[in-house]
Amino acid sequence: MTSISGLPGLRRVVPQKYVPVLVTACLFVAMFVAGGIRYENFATGQIILNVFIDNAFLLVVAVGMTFVILTGGIDLSVGSMVALATMISASLLKDGWPAYAVMALVLVIGAALGLGMGAIIHYFEIQPFIVTLAGMFLARGLCYTISTESIPIENETFTAIAQARINLGGDLSVSPSAVIAIVVVLIGAYVLHYTRLGRNVYATGGSEQSALLMGLPVARTKIAVYTISGFCSALGGLLFAFYSLSGYGLSAVGMELDAIAAVVIGGTLLTGGSGYLIGTVLGVLVLGLIQTIISFEGTLSSWWTKIFIGVLLFAFILLQRLFSAGSRRSPQ
C-alpha cells in the first residue's frame, strides 16, 4: 500500500528505515520555503539559528526523551524537572552559591531523580507513565516548596552566558545555549550508534524479552535511559535559566508533551526500538518553526494561536503519515 506518495523514487534509493526522518526533513524545508514566500525577511539563516537559540532547552530535553522512548518507555517528569532545575539554581544563587557549583549540583539532582524513577520502573515493574507522572508531581511540588514566587537570577556568570553571542561570520550568531544543545545532540547520537549502551537501548525497545534472553543488561539499560533523561532535563533547566534569567515553579508547564511531540514528529515510534536522534532535532525545529510562523503572523489572539498550532501540527502529521504510509509498522 503506497497511497499518495510524492516520493516514489525515494523509497527505492533509501532504505525504508530512513523514510520517516527524510519525510520530516522534506516537510520542514517545505514549511521554511512557504514561510519565506509568505513573509518578508523570513528565509534567512538567522531564523533557523533563532529557532535553535529559542528552543535549545527543548532540544536537550527531547534528546533525553528520545533515549527513553527508544526503549519503549515514556518520561512525563521532564517539564517539572526543568522548572525544578531553574528553581534550585535561582534560590541557591540568591544565597550566594558559586555558579559552577550550582550547575553541578542541579545536574546531579536531575540525574539522581531520573535514576530513582528508573529503578522503581525496573525493579517494581510499575508502568513508566505512572512512575514519571508521580515524578512530575514530586518535582513540581518541590518547586512550590522552594517558593511559589518567581526568583530572579542576578549572578554574573549566568547573565554573562545569557547575553553572550558567538559570531559565525556574516550576520549570523548563536547563543552558548544553542551550542551546548548541539553538542548534547552529537554526544547522544554517538552514544546511540557507536556504543554498547546505544545498541542495548535499541534492543531493549525492540523486544525486552528477547534482549533479556540474549543476555543484554536490560536492567542497567532501562535505568540508564531514565538517568540520561533526568540529566538532560536538568541541563535543559539550566539552559532555560540562562534563557529566562529567573526561576519559577510554573515555568515549562506541558513541556513534556512538546518533547514527546518532537520525538514522535521525528519519526520515532512510541512502542520503542525504532527512530533516530536527527529526527528528534527535526521535530524540535518543526515545533520551533511553527512558533516562528505564528510570531510572524503577528496579530493572533492567544486562543487563535493555540488553534493554529493544533492545525499546523495536524497538517504536518497528516502529510508525514501520507508520505511514509506503508513504510513502517502500524502504530499500535
Next chain:
Amino acid sequence: MNRILKHRLFWPVVVLVALLLLNVVFTDGFFKIQVREGHLYGSLIDILRFGAPLILVATGMTLVIATSGIDLSVGSVVAIAGALACMRISDLSDQNSVGGVLSAVGIALVLSVVLGLWNGFLVAGIGIQPIIATLILMVAGRGLAQLITDGQITTVNSSPYKLIGGGYWLTLPFGIIVVAVVLALTAFLTRRLALGLLIESVGGNAEASRLAGIGARGVLVTVYAFCALCAGIAGLMISSNVSSADGNNAGLWIELDAILAVVIGGTPLSGGRFSLSGTVLGALIIQTLTTTIYSIGVPPETTLLFKALVVTIVCLIQSPAFRAKVFHRRGRPAGARPATEEKVRVSA
C-alpha cells in the same frame, strides 16, 4: 482469606479504606450521613459528588486505554462542553426554561461526540499514534474553548442547568445519579454484550482482531467517541456546579488524574483488558486524596508533594514485584536491598 488477598481489587480497596480512616482521625463525624430537607449530606456524599466528573472521564478513558490507546484531549473537551452549554444558555431570553437548557446540553454533548469521532478518525482512519492524535485536540481544543467564550469567564444563572452539577434528585445529588446511570450502561454494554470482548481483542492485537473479522476501526472510533461523550458530560457537571464556564482552566490536567485513576484501578496501559470497578475505585481514591489534603490541612505549597507520595505508595503496594521483594524476602540481603533504598529516596 487467600482468595480475598489475591483479588485484583484487594489493594485499591485497602488504600481507599486507609485514606478514609485517615480522615476520621482529623475530621469528627466523617462517616456521618444526614438527611437534611430531603437531601443527603455528609463527607462521603461530598466525595462522591465532587468525584463524579472524574469517575465519568475515567470511565471513558478506561475503554480507550483498553484498546491500548490514550486520550489526552479529555480536559479540552471538558472545557469546550461547559463553554458551549454556558454560552447557549446565556443567549436564552429565559435562562430558566427547561427546553432551552436541554437544547444547550444536547448541542454541547453532540459537539463532544463529534470531537471524539475526530480523535477516532485520526487514530483508526489515518493511523496516527493515539498520544499525538489526541495531543492535537488537547492543544487546539483549549483554544477552541476560549474562542467560544471569547476568552472571558461566562456566568449563567439558570436553575435547570444548576441541577446537573449542584442539584438534588430523589434525595441524592444529581451528579451521582448521572454517574450511576452511565456506569450501569457502560457495564451492560461491555460486560453483557460482546462490545467489551471486541475492545479487549482490539487492545490485545488490532491487526489480529481485524483478521479475525472484527471491525477494529469501528471499535476504535466508537471508543474515542464514547470517551469524549463522558468528558462532555463531566464538563457540563463542572461548569454547572460553579454556574460558569472557564475555557482556560476548566478540566485542566483532568486527563492525568483520569489516566492515574484507570491505572490505579488495575487496567494496564498496554491495553487488552480493563476493569470498570477498578477505575471507579481509582477515581474515588484520587478524590478522597484531594479531600484528605484539605481536611488534614496540608499547606497548599506541599499538596503536590503529598500527592506524589501517596501515588508512589499506592503504585508500589499494588506492584506484585514490590510486594515480593519487600514483604516476603525481607531477610535476603542481595538484590532487593538497593531497590528499596531507591524508593525511599525518591518518595521522600
